[in-house]
Amino acid sequence: MLKPSLNDLEKLAKDKQLENKKYFDKLKKKTPKNLDYVMQDLHDAEFKKTDCLECANCCKTTGPLFTSADIERISKHLRQKPQQFIDQYLRIDEDKDYVLQTVPCSFLDIDNTCFIYDVRPKACREFPHTDRKKFQQITDITLKNIPICPAAYNIVEEMKKKMPL
Numbered sequence: 001m002l003k004p005s006l007n008d009l010e011k012l013a014k015d016k017q018l019e020n021k022k023y024f025d026k027l028k029k030k031t032p033k034n035l036d037y038v039m040q041d042l043h044d045a046e047f048k049k050t051d052c053l054e055c056a057n058c059c060k061t062t063g064p065l066f067t068s069a070d071i072e073r074i075s076k077h078l079r080q081k082p083q084q085f086i087d088q089y090l091r092i093d094e095d096k097d098y099v100l101q102t103v104p105c106s107f108l109d110i111d112n113t114c115f116i117y118d119v120r121p122k123a124c125r126e127f128p129h130t131d132r133k134k135f136q137q138i139t140d141i142t143l144k145n146i147p148i149c150p151a152a153y154n155i156v157e158e159m160k161k162k163m164p165l
Helices: 006-029 035-049 057-061 068-077 082-089 122-126 135-145 150-162
Strands: 090-092 098-100
Touching: 006 135, 006 150, 035 135, 035 150, 068 082, 068 122, 082 090, 135 150
Parallel strands: none
Antiparallel strands: 090 098
């Protein structure tokens, strides 16, 4: 499957939104026993051919949630006190979670690399979450990630072929 360009991705995702939502609703009602294995295989296959540094759309358009462990780890790496890190980079959103004050991400370099890659937030490490255990429980997150991430789009399209419901 060809990787959709970022220009096409939003439209493709919008066109498939209802189809994907219906598919995921069925998936939750009747979850295949091998779902996690299939998702792991699809995720691994996609990321063998996907270079996130070519895109970095997730870092440019959305921000991760920061757990207290993330804040501790990153502030230590930056040689800051956790409160200094929070004051400089984060805000509390409507769900009472710590998120970036601005996007694109403050830690994204011009070549799409991350200044804090080795200590990046858990949400960044796991994005786009297509290899998570009990995938059927995070389909809402996946629906939000499809218009952002070409790999997530491809994984879901392959998933629908491999596991028609």
